[in-house]
Amino acid sequence: MSVDATNPATGETIGTFEQLTDDAVADKIAIAAEAARTYRLTSLDERAAGLRRAADILDEDSESLAATMTAEMGKTLTAAKAEIAKCAKGLRYYAEHAPEMLADDIADADAVSAARAFHRFQPLGVILAVMPWNFPLWQVIRFAAPGLMAGNVGLLKHASNVPQTALYLEDLFRRAGLPDGVFQTLIISSKQVEKILRDKRVAAATLTGSEGAGRSIGEIAGSELKKVVLELGGSDPFVVLPSADLAAAAKTATTARCQNNGQSCIAAKRFIVHTDVYDEFAEHFVREMASRKVGDPTADDTDIGPLATEQGRTDVVELVDDAVAKGAKVLTGGTVPDGPGWFYPPTVISEITTEMDIYGEEVFGPVASLYRATDTDDALRIANDTDFGLGSNVWTTDDAEIERFINGLDAGQVFVNGMTTSYPEISFGGIKNSGHGRELTAFGIREFCNVKTVWVAEQP
Template sequence: MAIASTNPATGETIREFDALSDSEVEEKLATAARVAREYRHTGFDERAAGLRRAADILDADTDTLAATMTAEMGKTIAAAKAEIGKCAKGLRYYADAAPAMLADDIADADAVNASRALHRFQPLGVILAVMPWNFPLWQVIRFAGPGLMAGNVGLLKHASNVPQTALYLEELFRRAGLPEGVFQTLLISSGQIEDILKDPRVAAATLTGSEGAGRAVGETAGAQLKKVVLELGGSDPFVVLPSADLPAAAKTATTARCQNNGQSCIAAKRFIVHTDVYDEFAELFVAEMAAQKVGDPTADDTDIGPLATEQGRTDVTDLVDDAVAKGAKVLTGGTVPDGPGWFYPPTVISEITTEMDIYGEEVFGPVASLYRATDIDDALRIANDTDFGLGSNVWTTDDAEIERCIDELEAGQVFVNGMTTSYPEISFGGIKNSGHGRELATFGIREFCNVKTVWVGPTGKNE
C-alpha cells in the first residue's frame, strides 16, 4: 500500500509520502538506541511533565487534529474530537499513576532468608509499535503513555493510510519537550517491519491489527526471543437475556456496532438474543440502526461516515452478499449506496448459519449479525463459538446470570449492561485469536518492563 492520505468520503488523494530509505531507517534506529540508554535514567517527574505538556497540546490542537483524522480515515468529526480528549486524559492518567504502578514491589524478606527482597520494574529499551488506522491517535497513545513513563523509547510504524496523524505524533512529543528521538515515526512499508524487529537494538514490539499481521510479527519476534503484545481482531458477542432493559440494550447495541463507522475490534458484532425477547429486541434494534444518519463525516449531525478504504468496503460487501446468497435475511441496509466515497449503510442480518463466511469472520463495518438463542446455555454456546476472544457484552438484571456470564464467556473482557470500551484505569486485551498480553492499567505499563528480582543477603550489621 502506498503511504498516502486519501479522503474516504471522496476517494481523492490528499497527499503522498515517500517511504524512508534503508539509511534513513538506520539513522532512526541509531538515534533510538542512543536515546534509550539516556532516557532510562530520567526520573518520573521529568517524564510526567512531558506527558502533561503533550496532553495540553492535544487540547489546544483539537480542532485541526480532528479535521486531519477525519480527512485521513473518515471517522466523524465528533468521534475524532472525542478520541483526542481520551488521549489527553490517558496521558495525564499515566503521568499521575505510573510512579505507584512501577514502585518497588516489596517481597517477604524473612521468607527467602534475605535482609531485603523486592521486584524492581525497569524499561526494556526500544519498543517497536505497529499500529492501525481505525483509532489513529488513541491506539498509539495507549502504548506511548505507559511506555514513555516506564522509561522506554518508541518507534512507530503506523498504518500507511494515516501518515499525517503518524507524523503529528512524533512532533507532539517533541513539542512537549521530551528528549529528541524518544518517540519517532517510521514512514515505511509493512515489508520493512521484519528487518527492524530483527535488529538487536529493538527490544520488543506491540501490534494492534489483523490476525494475519499479528501472526507475522509474532513469528518474527518469537524467532528473536523478543517480547510482543498482540491486540488483534474480535467478533464480540452482545448477549441479551429476558430480564434486560430492551430499549436501553437496543440503543447501546446500535452504538456498540456503529462506533467508528463500525470499524472497531471491540465493536459488538454478533447479537445473541434469548428467544423470549428476540422479536421485541429485533424490532427495536432494527429501528435504531435504520435511524442512523450516514453522510459527510465533517458534519456535526452525522452518525456514520465512510469506511476507511475501498478494499474495506469490498470486504464488508462480500461477506453480506455471501450470507444473503446462502439464505440470510437482511432486516435493514445491505446495499452499497450510489455516489462517491466508501460508504456502507448500517445493516442487520438474521438467519445466519455456519456455512456462511460471516459466521466465523470479523466484519469491519456497520453490519450486525442477529442470532436467536433458546436459553442461556444456547446463548453462551453461540457466543463462544468463535476463534476470537477480545470483548463481550451481556444484558441481564439477574445476578446469577451475570456471574455465570462473567465466568463462562471466553473473552479478555466482559461488560455487563453496557458496551465494551477501553479505559486507562482497566486492562485491555484478548485471548484465542484475538492476541495476548495486555494494554492499559498496571498490567499494560508492566508489559514492557524487566521485572527484576532483587535479593539482598545479610550485610553483617546488627547480626
C-alpha cells in the same frame, strides 16, 4: 516509494508522503538506541512533565487535529474530538499514576532469608509499535503513555493511510519537550518491519491489527526471543437475556455496532438474543440501526461516515452478499449507496448459519449479525463459538446469570449491561485469536518492563 493519504468520503488524494529508505531507517534505529541509553536514567517527574505537556498540546490542537483524522480515515469530527480528549486523559493518567505502578514491589524478605527482597520495574529499551488506522491517535497513545513513563522509547510504524496523524505524533512529543529520538515515526512499508524487529537494538514490539499481521509479528519476535503484545481484533458477542431492558439494550447495541463507522475491534458484532425476547429486541434494534444517518463526516448531524478504505468496504460487501446468497435475511441496510466515497449503511442480517463466511469472520463495518438462542445455555454456546476472544457484553438483571456469563464467556473483557470500551483505568486485551498481553493500567505499563528480582543479604 511513496504513500498516499486518501479522503474516504470523496476518494480524493489529500497528500503524498515518501517512505524511508532502509539506510534512513537504520539511522532512526541508531538514534532511538542512543536515546534509550539516556532516557532510562531520567526521573519519573521529568517523564510525567513531558506527558502532561503533550496532553495540553492535544487540547490546544483538537480542532485542527480532528479535521486531519477525519480527512484521513473518515471518522466523524465528533468522534475524532472525543478520541483526542481520551488521549489527553490517558497521558495525564499515566503521568499521575505511573510512579505507584512502577514502585518497587516488596517481597517477604524473611521468607527468602534476606535483609531486603523486592521486584524493580525497569525499561526494556526500544519498542517497535505497529499500529492501525481505525483509532489513529488512541491506539498509539495507549502504548506510548505507559511505555514512555516506564522509560522506554518508541518507533512507530503506523498504518499507511494515516501518515499525517503518524507524523503529528512524533511532532507532539518533540513539542512536549521529550529528548530527541525518544519517539520517532517511520513512514515505511510493511515489508520493512521484519528487518527492524530483527535488529538487536530493538527490544520488543506491540501490534494492534489483523490476525494475519499478528501471526507474522509473533513469529518473527518468537524467533528472536523478543517480547510482543498482540491485539488482533474480535467478533464480540452481545448477549440479551429476558430480564434485560430491551429498549436500552437495543440503543446501546446500535452504538456498540456503529461506533467509529463500525470499524472497531471491540465493537459488538454478534447479537445473541434469547428466543423469549428475540422478536421484541429485533424490532427495537432494527429501528435504531435504520435511524442512524450516514453521510459527510464533517457534518454535525452525521452518525456514520465512510469506511476508511475502498478495500474495506469491498470486504464488508462480500461478507454480506455471501450470507444472503446462502439464505441470510437482510432486515435493514445491505445495499451500497450511490455516489462518491466508501459509505455503507447500518445493516442487520439474521438467519445466519455456520456455512456463511460471516459466521466466523470479523466484519469491519456497521453490520450486525442477529442470532436467536433457544435458552441461556444456547446463548453462551453461540457467544463462545468463535476463534476470537476480545470483548463481550451481556444484558441481564439476574445476578446468577451475571455471574455465569462473567465466568463463562471466553473473552478478555466482559461488560454487563453496557458496551465494551477502553479506559486507562481498566486493562485491555484478549485471548484466543484476539492475541495476548494487556494494555492500559499497571498491567500495560509492566508489559514492557524487566521485572527484576532483587535479593539483598543480611549484613554480617
